Amino acid sequence: xxxxxxxxxxxxxxxxxxxxxxxxxxxxxxxxxxxxxxxxxxxxxxxxxxxxxxxxxxxxxxxxxxxxxxxxxxxxxxxxxxxxxxxxxxxxxxxxxxxxxxxxxxxxxxxxxxxxxxxxxxxxxxxxxxxxxxxxxxxxxxxxxxxxxxxxxxxxxxxxxxxxxxxxxxxxxxxxxxxxxxxxxxxxxxxxxxxxxxxxxxxxxxxxxxxxxxxxxxxxxxxxxxxxxxxxxxxxxxxxxxxxxxxxxxxxxxxxxxxxxxxxxxxxxxxxxxxxxxxxxxxxxxxxxxxxxxxxxxxxxxxxxxxxxxxxxxxxxxxxxxxxxxxxxxxxxxxxxxxxxxxxxxxxxxxxxxxxxxxxxxxxxxxxxxxxxxxxxxxxxxxxxxxxxxxxxxxxxxxxxxxxxxxxxxxxxxxxxxxxxxxxxxxxxxxxxxxxxxxxxxxxxxxxxxxxxxxxxxxxxxxxxxxxxxxxxxxxxxxxx
Amino acid sequence: xxxxxxxxxxxxxxxxxxxxxxxxxxxxxxxxxxxxxxxxxxxxxxxxxxxxxxxxxxxxxxxxxxxxxxxxxxxxxxxxxxxxxxxxxxxxxxxxxxxxxxxxxxxxxxxxxxxxxxxxxxxxxxxxxxxxxxxxxxxxxxxxxxxxxxxxxxxxxxxxxxxxxxxxxxxxxxxxxxxxxxxxxxxxxxxxxxxxxxxxxxxxxxxxxxxxxxxxxxxxxxxxxxxxxxxxxxxxxxxxxxxxxxxxxxxxxxxxxxxxxxxxxxxxxxxxxxxxxxxxxxxxxxxxxxxxxxxxxxxxxxxxxxxxxxxxxxxxxxxxxxxxxxxxxxxxxxxxxxxxxxxxxxxxxxxxxxxxxxxxxxxxxxxxxxxxxxxxxxxxxxxxxxxxxxxxxxxxxxxxxxxxxxxxxxxxxxxxxxxxxxxxxxxxxxxxxxxxxxxxxxxxxxxxxxxxxxxxxxxxxxxxxxxxxxxxxxxxxxxxxxxxx
Numbered sequence: 004x005x006x007x008x009x010x011x012x013x014x015x016x017x018x019x020x021x022x023x024x025x026x027x028x029x030x031x032x033x034x035x036x037x038x039x040x041x042x043x044x045x046x047x048x049x050x051x052x053x054x055x056x057x058x059x060x061x062x063x064x065x066x067x068x069x070x071x072x073x074x075x076x077x078x079x080x081x082x083x084x085x086x087x088x089x090x091x092x093x094x095x096x097x098x099x100x101x102x103x104x105x106x107x108x109x110x111x112x113x114x115x116x117x118x119x120x121x122x123x124x125x126x127x128x129x130x131x132x133x134x135x136x137x138x139x140x141x142x143x144x145x146x147x148x149x150x151x152x153x154x155x156x157x158x159x160x161x162x163x164x165x166x167x168x169x170x171x172x173x174x175x176x177x178x179x180x181x182x183x184x185x186x187x188x189x190x191x192x193x194x195x196x197x198x199x200x201x202x203x204x205x206x207x208x209x210x211x212x213x214x215x216x217x218x219x220x221x222x223x224x225x226x227x228x229x230x231x232x233x234x235x236x237x238x239x240x241x242x243x244x245x246x247x248x249x250x251x252x253x254x255x256x257x258x259x260x261x262x263x264x265x266x267x268x269x270x271x272x273x274x275x276x277x278x279x280x281x282x283x284x285x286x287x288x289x290x291x292x293x294x295x296x297x298x299x300x301x302x303x304x305x306x307x308x309x310x311x312x313x314x315x316x317x318x319x320x321x322x323x324x325x326x327x328x329x330x331x332x333x334x335x336x337x338x339x340x341x342x343x344x345x346x347x348x349x350x351x352x353x354x355x356x357x358x359x360x361x362x363x364x365x366x367x368x369x370x371x372x373x374x375x376x377x378x379x380x381x382x383x384x385x386x387x388x389x390x391x392x393x394x395x396x397x398x399x400x401x402x403x404x405x406x407x408x409x410x411x412x413x414x415x416x417x418x419x420x421x422x423x424x425x426x427x428x429x430x431x432x433x434x435x436x437x438x439x440x441x442x443x444x445x446x447x448x449x450x451x452x453x454x455x456x457x458x459x460x461x462x463x464x465x466x467x468x469x470x471x472x473x474x475x476x477x478x479x480x481x482x483x484x
Numbered sequence: 485x486x487x488x489x490x491x492x493x494x495x496x497x498x499x500x501x502x503x504x505x506x507x508x509x510x511x512x513x514x515x516x517x518x519x520x521x522x523x524x525x526x527x528x529x530x531x532x533x534x535x536x537x538x539x540x541x542x543x544x545x546x547x548x549x550x551x552x553x554x555x556x557x558x559x560x561x562x563x564x565x566x567x568x569x570x571x572x573x574x575x576x577x578x579x580x581x582x583x584x585x586x587x588x589x590x591x592x593x594x595x596x597x598x599x600x601x602x603x604x605x606x607x608x609x610x611x612x613x614x615x616x617x618x619x620x621x622x623x624x625x626x627x628x629x630x631x632x633x634x635x636x637x638x639x640x641x642x643x644x645x646x647x648x649x650x651x652x653x654x655x656x657x658x659x660x661x662x663x664x665x666x667x668x669x670x671x672x673x674x675x676x677x678x679x680x681x682x683x684x685x686x687x688x689x690x691x692x693x694x695x696x697x698x699x700x701x702x703x704x705x706x707x708x709x710x711x712x713x714x715x716x717x718x719x720x721x722x723x724x725x726x727x728x729x730x731x732x733x734x735x736x737x738x739x740x741x742x743x744x745x746x747x748x749x750x751x752x753x754x755x756x757x758x759x760x761x762x763x764x765x766x767x768x769x770x771x772x773x774x775x776x777x778x779x780x781x782x783x784x785x786x787x788x789x790x791x792x793x794x795x796x797x798x799x800x801x802x803x804x805x806x807x808x809x810x811x812x813x814x815x816x817x818x819x820x821x822x823x824x825x826x827x828x829x830x831x832x833x834x835x836x837x838x839x840x841x842x843x844x845x846x847x848x849x850x851x852x853x854x855x856x857x858x859x860x861x862x863x864x865x866x867x868x869x870x871x872x873x874x875x876x877x878x879x880x881x882x883x884x885x886x887x888x889x890x891x892x893x894x895x896x897x898x899x900x901x902x903x904x905x906x907x908x909x910x911x912x913x914x915x916x917x918x919x920x921x922x923x924x925x926x927x928x929x930x931x932x933x934x935x936x937x938x939x940x941x942x943x944x945x946x947x948x949x950x951x952x953x954x955x956x957x958x959x960x961x962x963x964x965x966x967x968x969x
Contacts, residue, residue, distance in 0.1 A: 326553070380626060386619040392551065395615065395659075399554055402663045411660055418649075418656040425629070425648060433633040433641055470553045 008049035016042025017108040024101020032100040036090045039104035047079040064122040070476040074118040074251040087451035089236035110136025114248035123182040141233040153232025168212025174205035184260035220278040230298035239343040258315035259480045265316035273313040280306025280416045317404040322477035327400035329473035334393030338381040341455030345375035363436020372431040379424045389462035488544040499599035510591035517595035521578040528574035559613040564959025569609040576730040577602040579934040580723035597627040615674040636719035643719035650712040654699035661695030689751035703736030717785035722829025730822040737795045759800035766793030771900035780838040798879035806882025816871035823938040845917030850926040854913040861905040871945035
């Protein structure tokens, strides 16, 4: 029971929030946020003692292993900060506060289960639990056309991609006779299997299905519109929590279970990585909206992560590629979170999302400008931030696995990305402000922003132990084979 | 006591304190910054005094593991190659703060950034781990961008962005080069001292050389990647120009000698003739451009390009004398250009123009400035008794054996330097006084302190070179040993 404590706590908190929402008076509903926050933090504390565990649950449907625990902690920590960042928007803009937090918690529950899943049907269900929550959250400000449109787009494409994924799962089951990753891993090991067209088709569909979830090019079309239209805290949730879980499960599936068939899918993932980072970074160059800029930026970042995924199943050094992805995920999660929270602060106050309106922010609100600047520099990969160590280590692992051409391309992309990440910094620091009025922030938002920025430095500072932990988690993944 | 780390991080620590100071008075910040950089300079002098000139290995080594999984450590130390630059950085940073005495626009941010910049540059010279080297190399970008972009001249934004994009393109290539180097041999490590003397396939060496050299040639700057330099210099505030020309450019020359020469020696030998050719182009092209400038600051900026050509020539020669001359030239150029930019800054503060053609006969109003400028010009053109002469002479002696023709052509650069330096001094200070300047003030005492200090150092090195050459030769001796003769 204790092994599932984090999930159960989240579920219980979601139910408590829904029930309390019915009983509470309107004015006090803002407190629901802190109930949700407390539940998330409690779940995180319940996760910590599981660190050394290697337990199999429900006949192999779920595991609690260092890999899952590592990702769960990241998911819970970022969710906690996102709840803090949502408080203002939810209190002011919507009547359905309880529903918002309940959906957020349930979607997180889906993500937690997802990174634990070792059986394809469980995996699919966990994914759908998350996706349904996301779809509702994206459309949460349904009075706003953009939000409703984004919700519909997300729902349609998520349904479509889930279908593709499910078809791939079905074919994989047909070819190997099992939905358990451990069994699939053994059956796929036989070289004969690879000649079966069914397996190849299954791999293709799985790559495509995950391509949608991870916003890999050419499956990225929905990202800018949905990121822009969704309420910003939900956008962060999509960009951070769903990305972390998505890459987690992709690692478990591809690098773990399908690791033996690495020769079949690695070139495809490598090609997707090349496309994704290039398209993402080039697309970001001309954006006028901050949220769209960050949307394209997150496509670019997904491209770097795919570089790591392409290296993850190669075996020159055990688990190095996976370690690279795991560490980069942590760095990316907090950095992106910080950048988005800064955007929330700014748009809550000014109602604007245009990059041009950030002009002179350093004069108006030095702290906010500094925080956003640090996060943007971390996204570029500037020292001494987490983004630097993350990128350095990711490129390092990819180079170690012989993907030097991909690393070269990633470096060129980094240089390109410098241009658009520098643009808001230039505006904030070098250009005159339209007004001297400071951009006011609130306590929860400040806490979320400070937490994220502190993490951006902390993750870099404790890179050694963190990478060791990630490596422990990663090596376990390959044992599964 | 971890002396070297103290020198590297004292400015950053001071920056943090400054950032938290609630004061509004600009004097508080500049005094604090002057105290911090002054203390750093004293510490660096102490380091210099403690340095054992008979011990060719790394000294003051400090090692803290950071990311053990990839052998990424905080590993710093100094040897004959890096020590002169650690001291130079500390000295020029101190001078830069003194040269910023009149900064009143957002003084807090200004001095904070200046101090972070010092930490970044010192770190580059102290790092003995390639990953750490790269880290510090990148640290310098953001403060430079803001310093040029906020406190610069009219076209500051263009200059700041150009600087960043050029440097970043270079460092991106360097990162790949460092990774290739890392994976080229066993056991894998970023530690410089373990990478030295490793046998690496010739083709790999060529790749590494091209990738890493790109970063350094941008920084140096070498033709045709020099165009960011005049823009950055002209727009940058005085203190930033001092640091930019005085030490930032040296990171390029230092990098070639630290990373390329000992780590990929065969590629270095292969490319040496090309470097020599590049050097000659730099010397002559930079000098010719100087002759056509009417903006003092631009003139000094282009003269840097010319003088960096000598550095490249000395390195390309791959002889003990040439390499020693190259380091000496870098150090000496750091003093001289720092001095020249400070002078430009003082004159601009007083007259609000840098147009050489608008001055004339200033000696009648500003005798002190005239004396200092004349001395600086003489130093820049390589007058015997000044550090520039020793340095350039050594470079020529060293490179003549290897590249006699290149050397012969390069000496024309010295003639041209005499031309543009004397011409500039003559037009500004001598002749009849332009009535526009009949009430121009001479330099204040606080402005003269760093100026005379630098002249003192230039004369000291010029008259008694062993002050620095003892240390430099130690580093060069080690270098030529790795080259195999």
